[in-house]
Amino acid sequence: MKTLREKILDSFRRIRERGEDGVWISLLQLEDVITQAERVESDARELPLRGRTFAIKDNIDLAGLPTTAACPAFRYRPERSATVVQRLIDAGAVPIGKTHLDQFATGLNGTRSPYGFPRNFYDSAYISGGSSSGSAIAVAAGLVDFALGTDTAGSGRVPAAFNNLVGFKPTRGSWSASGVVPACRTLDCITVLARTVQEASQVDKVARGFDPDDSYSRTPADFQPPQRFRIGVLPPEEREFFGDEEYAELYGTATERAASLGWIVDEFDYRPFRYAADLLYQGPWVAERYSAAKSLIETNPNAIHPVVRSILLAARKFSAVDAFEAQYRLAELARESEKTWQTADALLLPSAGTIYTIEQILAAPIELNSNLGRYTNFMNLLDLCGIAIPAGFRSDRIPFGVTLFAKAWADPLLFALAREFEKSQQ
Numbered sequence: 230m231k232t233l234r235e236k237i238l239d240s241f242r243r244i245r246e247r248g249e250d251g252v253w254i255s256l257l258q259l260e261d262v263i264t265q266a267e268r269v270e271s272d273a274r275e276l277p278l279r280g281r282t283f284a285i286k287d288n289i290d291l292a293g294l295p296t297t298a299a300c301p302a303f304r305y306r307p308e309r310s311a312t313v314v315q316r317l318i319d320a321g322a323v324p325i326g327k328t329h330l331d332q333f334a335t336g337l338n339g340t341r342s343p344y345g346f347p348r349n350f351y352d353s354a355y356i357s358g359g360s361s362s363g364s365a366i367a368v369a370a371g372l373v374d375f376a377l378g379t380d381t382a383g384s385g386r387v388p389a390a391f392n393n394l395v396g397f398k399p400t401r402g403s404w405s406a407s408g409v410v411p412a413c414r415t416l417d418c419i420t421v422l423a424r425t426v427q428e429a430s431q432v433d434k435v436a437r438g439f440d441p442d443d444s445y446s447r448t449p450a451d452f453q454p455p456q457r458f459r460i461g462v463l464p465p466e467e468r469e470f471f472g473d474e475e476y477a478e479l480y481g482t483a484t485e486r487a488a489s490l491g492w493i494v495d496e497f498d499y500r501p502f503r504y505a506a507d508l509l510y511q512g513p514w515v516a517e518r519y520s521a522a523k524s525l526i527e528t529n530p531n532a533i534h535p536v537v538r539s540i541l542l543a544a545r546k547f548s549a550v551d552a553f554e555a556q557y558r559l560a561e562l563a564r565e566s567e568k569t570w571q572t573a574d575a576l577l578l579p580s581a582g583t584i585y586t587i588e589q590i591l592a593a594p595i596e597l598n599s600n601l602g603r604y605t606n607f608m609n610l611l612d613l614c615g616i617a618i619p620a621g622f623r624s625d626r627i628p629f630g631v632t633l634f635a636k637a638w639a640d641p642l643l644f645a646l647a648r649e650f651e652k653s654q655q
Contacts, residue, residue, distance in 0.1 A: 233266045233280045233323065240282060240325060240372050251347035252363045252372070254287045255294045256326035269321050276321030277435055284367040284376040285314060286360075287327035288334050289419065290408035298410045299332040299342040302532035303525055311408025312443065313377065313419050313436045320435040325373055328363025332534045333522055334379050334412040335541070336360050337387045337581075337601040338590045341534050346587075350392045351626055354586050358388030358601075360412075361422065365392045368422050375423040375432055381412040382509055383580075383605025385420030386617035390580030390630025395647070396422050396617035397429040400637045401609055402447035404433075405440030413517035415445065416609040426618065426647045433640070450638045458646060460487050460633075461497030461573035471600050473583035475623040480579045483620045483631045487577055490649050497573055501565040506606035508559060510540070510599065513552040514610075519544035536594045563611055570636055575646055578604040580617045580630040608634060616643045618650055 231239065241259050244252075269279055285291050288298040290307035291314055297304045310318065318324065331341040339362030340346045347362050349355035350369035357366055361378025365388035368376050378385040380398040389396025398420045406417050419436070423429040440446040462484045470477040488494040508514065519526065519541045526533055526541055533541065569576070581601050590597050608615050615634035622628055633646050 233270055234263060236280070237262050237266055237282065237323065237325075243370075244372055247370070249345065250366070251329055251345045252366045252370070254297055254299065254327050254329055254344055254363070257293060257324065261293065262323060262325060265323050269323060272321070277431060278317060279321035281322045281374040282325055283317060283322050284325055284328045284364055284373045286330050286364050286376070286378045288330060288379060288410040288412075289314060289377055291324055291327060294327050296327070296410060298334070299330050299344060300522075300525070300533060301343065302529055303522070307408065309408070311419075312405035312440045314408065316435055316438070317432070328361075328367055328376060330362055331360035331384075332537045333410070333518065333541075334360040334381060334384055335518055335537045336598055337383050337605070338585070338594075338598050339388065340587060340590055340594070341536050343534060348587065349627070351628060354588075355584055355627060356391065356587055356590055358391035358581075360384040361388050361420070364422050365389060365394060368392075368394055368424060375421055375428055378420045378422055379409060379412065380418045380420040381416050381609060382602050383608070385418070385422060386580050386605055386615060386632055387601055389422050389617040390619075390632075391584055391628060393619045393628035393630070394422050394424060394617075395426050395429045395619070396420060397433060398608065398615045399433060399437060400614040400640055401612060402445050403437045403449060403638070403640065405438070405443045405446055407440050407443040411517070411521045413514055414521070415517065416514070418609065426616070426644060426651050429616070430644050433644075452638045452641060454642055454645070455574045458492040459572060459574045460492045460494050461569060461576040462487070462494055463499055463578060464496040467499040467503070469582050469603060470579070471583040476579065476583055476629055479621045479623070479629040480631065484577065486650065486653055490653055495572065497569050497576060501562045502607045502611065503603070505559060505562045505566070505610050506602065508555055509602070509606040509610060512555040513544070513547035514555070515540060516544040516547050516552065559610060566611055575633050575635040575639070575642060578632050578634070580604065580632045584627055604632065612637045614638070614640045614643060616647045618647050619654070
């Protein structure tokens with residue numbers, strides 16, 4: 230078994246051999262990583278993440294490296310690491326560097342960056358998914374044990390699905406967002422991408438916890454696990470796969486697998502969730518994205534990726550009245566969606582309805598990206614937690630994934646369900 234030092238040397242060697250693969254925006258100096266590893270190995274305390282290496286999406290602060298949010302003109306050097314990053318380091322995990330993302334975490338495809346972009350681990354003609362694109366490929370390629378991403382509209386779940394990974398999005402506010410460049414500050418979550426449910430669960434145990442420095446941090450509510458698992462699945466009329474017949478078949482297989490585990494599987498009304506998803510980009514929440522990059526877009530708009538710039542500038546059309554009316558509409562949809570939880574403990578959806586080639590995305594960047602968010606965009610708006618898990622491959626070996634999600638603070642339930650689903654595929 231390799232020592233931590235050997236493991237790190239091997240990671241850096243493989244990173245060099247891969248060359249300009251679009252995964253990394255910046256790396257720590259090898260000697261600094263080795264020094265940190267030696268500190269971990271000499272620590273006599275029980276460290277739950279001892280010997281694990283990890284990558285950090287470059288909209289999350291890591292002391293010692295600049296944060297760019299994939300925008301060179303936005304670049305700054307933080308004085309300290311984000312709260313979650315520091316918790317992981319204190320638990321024995323060793324960071325390697327900062328990974329690629331769709332600029333300002335605005336996108337689900339991974340191509341919106343002036344630094345270049347990573348490609349799908351299984352087929353380089355296809356997108357990696359985003360916005361946590363580099364984090365997904367760093368894990369899929371075995372360069373690190375796990376990676377941090379963020380998730381506002383699906384940025385931690387979609388790239389996980391496209392690269393055969395687990396992507397866990399905790400209850401909003403259960404992980405601190407202190408030290409994160411906001412996309413939509415009221416909705417953002419740090420997420421973990423890992424190869425197994427167990428790995429994601431171990432990271433979650435270290436990362437979660439109230440942070441007084443984060444004004445959106447929350448204390449947990451009580452959660453009582455159900456005696457039997459009731460799982461909601463999409464009715465046939467809501468199964469939109471954009472012509473991808475194999476993804477459709479794989480979703481059907483996943484629902485059958487859920488039933489074979491003894492879960493009570495039944496269809497649910499997806500309409501309030503779908504309508505809520507439409508609000509994220511078609512409603513005034515896009516103004517939060519504008520707010521995050523306000524000073525730059527107003528002084529140097531050409532420094533922003535053209536597709537991202539067009540999305541941010543669309544925020545100018547929304548008024549305060551629009552914002553309140555959208556909040557009223559969201560409250561109506563949230564109340565309507567609550568009926569679902571009377572008959573279901575968790576819901577099972579495709580993580581994405583299809584996947585696109587890089588060429589396809591570049592030709593139609595807004596429309597196709599919107600398709601990718603059909604089954605993810607509502608989750609933070611409706612205060613839900615979710616975990617994306619692998620669920621098979623198309624005949625061309627492109628991965629397919631499903632997402633289990635539930636009400637806020639039902640994170641333990643999701644881990645229990647995901648472990649069962651994962652084990653059934655082994």
